[in-house]
Every structure is written in structure tokens, then in C-alpha cells.
Amino acid sequence: MTLTAARPAGTRRRPAQSGARARETFLLLLPALVPVLVLSVGPLVYGILLAFTDARSGRNTETSFVGLANFADLLADGDFWESFRIGMVWAVSVTVLQFLASLGLALLLNQDLRLRGFARVLALVPWAMPPVVIGLMWRLVYHPDAGILNAVLGTDVDWLNDFSVALPAVIVVGIWMGMPQTTVVLLAGLQNVPKELHEAAGVDGAGVWRRFWSVTLPQLRPVIVAITSLDFVWNINQFSLVYVLTQGGPGGRTRLPMLFAYEEAFRYGFFGYAATLGVAITIVVLAVLGLYLWRQMREAD
């Protein structure tokens, strides 16, 4: 209360100086602001505007404003909603499974093991590879004839071309690829859990499981909320991995929404409609994320 009361009084005392200061601040911010405006805000606004036009690829096309027609088309576009459903299945399952696997790995790496440093470096390996390389590598793993997976399992499955196993196969790669950052963040969180709490709980007679459930997890909560929301956004926006692995096939079974939007724009040339898809995906992701964060915050209070 005292702070908010004091602030207006302070500004009133030196109005001229603060104006000059604001200008100075602005000038100093300008070099940092220009790239943001040019490289981020500009394209974003342009993309949003594009969503309300019938822009198409071509030298001799005329673009006109069509209002909400693209959004009306979108609502009736069954192919897109199918792709969106696949995207949700993909994003939710990758995020959840990735979180569980990473939590296990982080707990393991937090133990006083021999060669702990080495193991921690190993866990980071997938992070060091670009998604395209990961995609190419896993395509070899899944190869029906020469792939190591069929050789080990003794099966004869064409993992990436089978209608029913293609999506799960891609999800496994997605989990593998995203594990390092989730693991590292969770590990950092684990190391911030005060030892005293564990000791106190131990003195009170809590077992390992009980201590994990009542001490570690509540302490980790802010980290978990942050990393799962970030993972969700990253996953629903995933493009390169699926583009390399399956190109959305077989028969569209792994066509994530971003891939769908990409095809609309760069394969079929409907730039306006593709921009609409981008806007729609952003809105839905924001809504899902908002709901999730809101619930988490409410529970935390």
C-alpha cells in the first residue's frame, strides 16, 4: 500500500525530468526494439492481416480482402480438423510421456551414482542433433528391411507406412527428441529441493515413495507447470521432425496441423488460407494453455 501511494507523489515532483528520461530510455531501447519490430512484430501482423485475404501464390494474382470467409471455410474443413485431432493426440501424448520419462531420468541422474557426469552428458545427446538429422536417423531405425528395430524384434513391420503404427512410431521419436531439455530443467528443479525437507520427512517416518509424493513433487510444481506448458507449445508446433520422417503420410495419418498449413501455403499456394490456419492454431493453443495454467494456479493457491 505504501509503495503505490508513494509513486504518484514521486512522479509529480519531477515531471519535466521524467519526460526527458522516458525519451532517453526509449532511445536506448530503440536498437533492441528495431529487430523485434522488423523480424517479429512485422511478420506477425502481416500474417494476421493475410488471414483475412484470398492471397494466392503467383505472379499475376490479385489479392483482395475477404473478411471472415477463410474462417468460415476453416470451420467446414474436415481435413483440417482431422489433422488438428492428430496434432492434439501427438502434442498431448508426447508432452505427457516425455514428462514421465524425463522425470524418471532426472531422478536417476540426481542420485549419487558412479559416472554421474558421464551419464548426464549422455542424456543430452539428442539435444545436440538437429531435428532433421534425428528424423533421418530414425528413418533408418524404422526401415522395414534394413532397420535395426525389425532386426531386434524379429518383426516385419513397415513402421512409418502402416496406417495404425505410423503415429505411435512418430510419437516415440518426438519423446526421444524432447527428453534432454525436459530432463535438464527437472534436474535443476530437483537440485533446488532443500535436503532438510527430506531429512525432516525421513525423521517423521516417511518412506521413499511418500517423500517423493509429499516433498519432491510439491516442491517441483512450478518447474513442472512451466516445462510441460512449454513442451506442449513446442510439440504442437512441431514440423521438421514429421516432415522428414513421414511427410504427413501414410494417407495423412501423421499430418500435424503445422504440416497441413505448410502444404496449403507452399504446395497448393493458398497463402491466405494458410495464414488463417496459423491464426486459428495460435488461438486454440493459447486457449488450451490458458485453461491449463489457470487451473494450475488456482490449485497452487
Place this chain on the structure above:
Amino acid sequence: MRRWSAALAVAAVVLAAGCSSGGGDGDGAASDGPVKLRFLSLAWQKESIAANKQLVDEWNKANPKIQVEYVQGSWDNVNDQLVTSFEAGDPPDVIHDDSPALSGFASRGFLLDLSSSLPSELKSDIPQAAWDTVTFGDGKGGQGVYGVPFLQESQVLYANKKLLDASGVRIPTPDAPWTWDEFAEATKKMTKGGAYGVAWPMKSPVNKVLTLGLNFGGTFFTTEGGKTRVKVGAEEREVLGRIHDQLYKDKSADPSALGMGTADPLPGFFAGKYAIVPAGVYLRQQVAEQAPSGFEWVTLPPLKDVTAEQGATSQTLSVAADSKHSQEAVKFISFFLNGPNQAKLAKGDWLLPTSTSAAADPAMTSKENFWDVATASAKNLVVAPYLKVDGYDEWKSKVATPVLQEYFANKISLDEVAKRLVEEGDKVLERYGR
């Protein structure tokens, strides 16, 4: 003081002019330095890359004023790459692609109409049927020729000679090919002892089905009053039903080959698991090179029913509309695709040349590796009806591929195939008619 500012203004104008022409990649330099052309090539087989590079070198030596830079592209992503470079206004000057992709680029104005600039000897060396595969609307109501067709592919049958002879069926010749009925009979006879009569690799089923559909007069598209619609009538159902019968009624085709790409059945073919593999003529290269010693194979001519016609598409060379040196680009293409050079390129890719003088080359009619059968099949090629359909690519990837894959996996009925191809297909095509 005023004089100074005037001088400064002049200097600024000169500078600006210098910059803008300097940015134009040698516009000003065209008079003295050599013209530079970029040639995006999609050659991928080793022999074919070598043939392409050798021709470029030959040209560069003979034409110091027009230097061509060989740029390697890939069929996997060439059309994405081209869309971005066209939109950015900096495309390669000479573009290797295939005719299905040209129609979209032509109607969007990205490609140069070559109809008036090609030399007459090149025009007359390539038959009209091949020119038809590159003639498209320009998006403004006119028509133009948007590439030079140079390699074509027909679908033939590869057969295991031992199994073929053992079955006692009539051996087809280019003059008396098998009908589809004979083909079905033959594959039934060859299905025994764990071997299947035929393997249909149907990972990308649409082009294959549409090409073979012409055997029964099936076109899959009709155009009335400028509006194109999908059509699946009795003629179109024939090819679908016959392949389906082989899979599930005669059981002469192996269902587990369905997910394969064109070359994937080869290990099974060499192992005697499949007696016949239908594929394009270019597969001869892999068969010839990978076949184990002692394995005998033959190339059988294309099937026939109402007609022996097959839908042709061609590989093409085009000039970008944004190219700054289009005349030089046309000159280079005319050299690159003359008769003798086409014969070299065709040999490198194991495909059929469009040039009539190249087709007469002794190497193109030799018995070795069945060039005679392959070259003879070229006479059945007619322009594929789907080539002129705006939105075909989207129909293929969103509607036809999943529907056909589900049908061949025996998950849906033929009636449902027809219904979905037409209903969902017309919705897709409608977007392009707007």
C-alpha cells in the same frame, strides 16, 4: 554552397543507379563478362548425374559467353523449393521438373512460354503427343508451352524367367501383349509353392492407377463447360477392381507388398517370392545391377485391354519467367535436349527419350537390358488426362491416396471408393475453379 549540394545530389543518384544495376546480377556486365545461368537438375542415378554434368561441361567449353552452373536438386522437395524461390523472385534460370508440376506453376505465371522461342529442329524432333504434356493454360485464358519434354516413362512388367517358363503361359510380345485377363490367369498359375504371381507396390497408388486406368478408357476426370469434375464410372472401376481381385479373390498378389515403394519388392523378386513386378521402365537399372548372378529376368510389354494406352507424363526443362537471360537459357536447353544428347540422358536414367531421332539410336533398340521392349512401349503413351486438372495435386494427396490405400487394404468397398473420390474430390477441385 548550392553547387556543392547539386554535385552531391548527382553523386547520390549515380550511386543509387549503380547499386540497383549491381544488384541485378550482372545486367550491366552482360556486354563484356559471360552470362551466368543456373541449371537446377534433379538427376539422381549415378550414371544420369554423370551424363548431365558431362553435357554441361561440354556446353561451357563451347560457349565461353554463356556459362552454366549445375545445381543439384532433389525430387523429394523440388516443388517446395521452387515455390519459395519463385515467390522470392530469384529462381534458377533452367529448371528440371516433371509435367504434373508445371501446370500449377504455368497458371501462376512463374514459367516462360516457350512456344515462339524454340528452334524448329527441336520442335519437330519431339512428337506432338509429348508437347501436349507440357501445354497448359497461362492462368489468363491463353495457352502456352511451358517446358521441353525429354524423358518419359511407361509401365511395364518385370518377370522371373524361370517361374514364367515353368507356368507354361504364352509369352507376350510388343505386337501381341497380354490382356488384363491373360495377366490375371498367368499370375494365378504362377502363384504356387509360397510364391505370389505379382507384387503391387502401392505406397503411391494414384498415378499408377490413373495411368493404367486408360487401358479400360478410364479417365477419372471430365471437363464440361470449363468445369472439371471427378468421374468414377464403370471404366474407372475396372482397373481398381481387377487389382483388388488379384489381392483378395485370386490371392495371386501379395497383400504385404502394398505398403512398398516401387523398388522395394526387388529383394522378394530376386528371391523368387514374386513372379511379376509391375513398374516403370527405369526400374530396369536397379534390376540389372542388383540381380544376383544366375537370376534370369525379362521385361514384358505393357498390358492391353480396350487399348494399350498409358497416361504419359514427362520430365521437362523449363525457363523461369523471372530469368534475366531467358534467350540464353533457351539456347542451352536446345543444345542439352538435341537428339544425341537425349539419347545419353535416356541411357543414364533408363527412361524413354521423347526425341524421335534419339529413339532411333541403336542403343535405344538393342536387346540388351530390354531396351527394345521399353522403347516399343513408348508408342502407347498418350497425355495423361489428369495433367490438365487444376488442383490434381491436392486431390491426389488429400483424397485419392488415402482412399486408394484403404481400398487396396480391403478396408472399404469399391462403391465407397467411387463416392469419396467424387464427393470429396469435387470439393477440392472447386477451390481451384474460383
